[in-house]
Amino acid sequence: MPELPEVETIKRGLDVVLSKKIIQVKVLEKKSFIGEIEQVLNTKITQVRRRGKALLIDLDNGWTMMIHLRMTGQVIFRLKERGVEGSFAGGHPTEDFVSKMPSRHTRVIFEFSDGAVYFNDQRKFGFVKLIPTEKVEEESFIKRLGREPWEMRGEEFYEILQRKKGSNVKSLILDQGNVAGVGNIYADEALFFAEIDPRRRAGSLSKKEAERLLEGMGKVMQVSIELGGSSMANYVKADGSRGDYLEAFAKVFNRQGRRCERCGGEVKKIKVSGRGTHYCPRCQK
């Protein structure tokens, strides 16, 4: 369920592994690791990048590890001897953020002399995939990625809406080939920001509405990045309780039955193209 802000938060958190040498790789679930262990073993991490929801970890031997978290992926870094202290975790928010590693959801482990990175994934939809660094742009998912909202002009987004005028606007912004990084939460939040009904045909949006929606996608994800996405940093609250990051962040997502902060109407939950969709029928037209 991690979206762009979660992946960006992981990217930033992984600064701690730059120039560390991977001295051991353990693949606990075969389908979670596409490549050969030898392509990673005894290499140093030179750079961590992000493209949409894909994390790219460059190694000093010409290979790049692409990590896609899909629905339930997590990246957890632990320093040896220090346990949860001095650690870092991002992705799908669960108790694994703070529990003993490896857990039953751990699929791949990368060990350093002083710690380890755990790739966890409850549902096994995510993966770690090895790609030659110079061929990253040719990888199928990366290749078809659209621009991130803040890299796109309003006119360009409006053209996409016109080109795919038959689809509903929510599915359109969820398609990574149109806009990179938006997932189910930020789609609902951006549509709320722009006061647009998620079921609207893409072709029915005015230029003004297109611009507002583009602005909304950028804003909600930017704010989330500033808050650290859903990561360990905001998972455990000061009093030890488990905080739901969405409680503080979301205006509509998971708020069905509650009052709309903008107009006082009731937030509803419906299905749009098979995805749970939250919106305020009173102010999203």
Add this chain to the structure above:
DNA sequence: CTAGGATCCTGTCAGC
């Protein structure tokens, strides 16, 4: 080409 639905997998929760 588009749009919509099924599918991969595990876990949790509501309802009976």
Add this chain to the structure above:
DNA sequence: TGCTGACAGGATCCTA
């Protein structure tokens, strides 16, 4: 207490 079905912050493949 089971059991069952629905659903889950994603993307791809298949069908019409």
